[in-house]
Amino acid sequence: MTLPPQILLGHGGGGQLMDQLLDEVVRPQIGNEILAEGLDSGIVDLRSEVSDSRLALTIDGYVVSPWKFPGGDIGRLAISGTVNDLAVCGARPLGIALSLILAEGFETTCLKEVMASVAATAREAGVKVITGDTKVVGRGQCDGIYITTAGVGLVNSEPIGNRKSEIGNGDVLLLNGHIADHGLAVMLAREMPQISSPIRSDVAPLNGLIERVLASGAKVRFMRDATRAGLAGLAADLARRCGKRVVLEERAIPVRKETRHAAEMLGLDVLEVANEGKVVIVVAKEDAQRALDAMKSHPLGAAGAVIGQIADGMNVCELITTAGGRRVVQKPYGEQLPRIC
């Protein structure tokens, strides 16, 4: 498909459309060997300067609407998202740069609320915002508030995610809890504000939980947070990265009842709905129990579970359904849209 002349909303959806935009417009311009690794952080090799350490660098834009939703807000999201992108690469966050784009007319009290949330989340993650920038655009040119955060971290071991060749048959996938809460909480808050729902976003910094799993001694082969394209996007990417078959067990994937119902009502697949506090960790089978115990000992991993495994096969992610059938899991297309009936 040729790229359309105008940017579509779907180009920001984390799906195949976005991949195409990045491949055709962004990567050819700014591509380099670090970006080409395709990790959630860019890893800068500093071993000649700092003995045995590498630098991780990551950046993310946050444009969520509404800026406040059940379970979180754009401030908590901006810190958590960037901390998580560092943590899943095995990096210890060193500092965060934060850029604000505000719309003329945005309430000062709301900004205070967002900044308080930024501060509280940074404290929770044990990270400091070390630099920042603020711009304001005309009323209507931006939806209240946008935040961009960049983060740097140090990796003291081989960066996780680089070890794709190490992913082997029988390795298991761990997930730290219920999926699809964030996407549905935000969607319901945006589109159906009149409905009061118990679904709360899972947005949270995961570096504490990840450190605990790494400290357990389990050999982590791959780690990624399941954000916009959901667990489906992550698992399909994982299959492509390691060139093997990723088999997910639907029965084992934790989903809250209310979340499942809301997704069904809107015609969405919970596997494709966004999360902001969920990480998938691939470990060797013999390390599974140790890693799972470490995960479950952390409050953000209490509902953790083994959700699948790596098997012989090629570039495909498969789901064994609760009903006992099998189907392919693909990366979603772009925007998540509600269906007709």
Add this chain to the structure above:
Amino acid sequence: MAFEMQQLQQRLDDAARRAGRDLAFMEVCGTHTVSAFRCGLHDMLPGNVKLLSGPGCPVCVTAQGDIDLMIDAASLPGATICTYGDMLKVPGTRGSLEQARSRGAKVRVIYSTLDAVKWAAADPSGQYVLAAVGFETTTPATAVAITEAQKLRLRNFSVLASHKVLLPALEALLGGKAESRKQKAERAHEAGQSRIENPKSRIRVDGFLCPGHASIILGSDAFREIVSDYGMPCVVAGFEATQMLAGITRLTEMCAEGKPQLDNVYPQVVKPEGNTVAQETIRKVFEPAPANWRALGIIPGSGLRIREAYSEFDAVRRFGLVAKDAPEPAGCRCGEVITGRCTPADCCLFGKRCTPMTAVGPCMVSSEGSCAAWFKYGRHKGTEARRYEGRMAV
């Protein structure tokens, strides 16, 4: 659930063996199509039982001309098109609503038809046009929006209605009741069309898995004539794996016994008489009219027209829009897919020129479309699936 599934599978295997021939059941509803793929149902059926998609995806049955009309309405000055999310990506002759939006047209996705009424009330200077599609499930909501707009005396809200009713389409698929040349000419005249298509021939199906959602409104009794007049087994089923498998099992048992019946395996939700309040709401605002279906052509009494009393809310009349006959995209076999005449993999565009990113026909973009489900969930049993399995791993 595992135990229930096991029992059902045993019953199904047994009945399929007794039937001793190939059986094809049509799932009439798009939600069934997607559910069956999502829960991996196709893999669990006996070798001689297969599911075919039917004309139950609201987006897929919408004629090309009606889709063009929505895109035309999006370019009216000051107009905002309010649409269900599914319609956004459907390709018309001149691009989709999604592309129209990126060029500057005002297109907003509704979660409820009343969203559009609310937006119109809050912005008297703009025109809000609700693109209303769907079957008995969505029609009551459109009717409510129109009566609400009348109550609020809104002058800037209108509806581009291409609602359809299900039963005449099922009858047409089964060959329909005999029609003389004169009746056919009258039908063409009534529809304001010079040319009128007829479904090619009766399709070969052994039973209908009737839609759970539409039946909530219609009532299970609505399918009685399909059983009595056409000898076709009908089972109303819900959308969970066990409910669908129960429906398929009952259909297979009826075939094995040679006794077509009407059964309802979703009785906790679907009543024999349906939802009479919703039926009355539809009748108040809409009247039966011929409708143009993709692939099926014009079927008398299969559409709904806004009644004279509410004509001020009819976007076609308000803006003088004219639906043009538009050809379906060249090579696209969506029409055959939704009438059970071929499977998506039989279409030579499938997975090549036509993918969710580069859709040629509506079945590939609608979230309830058969081609989209085939492409997305892949691994369909049977050899045809293997042909495109390699392409799945994009």
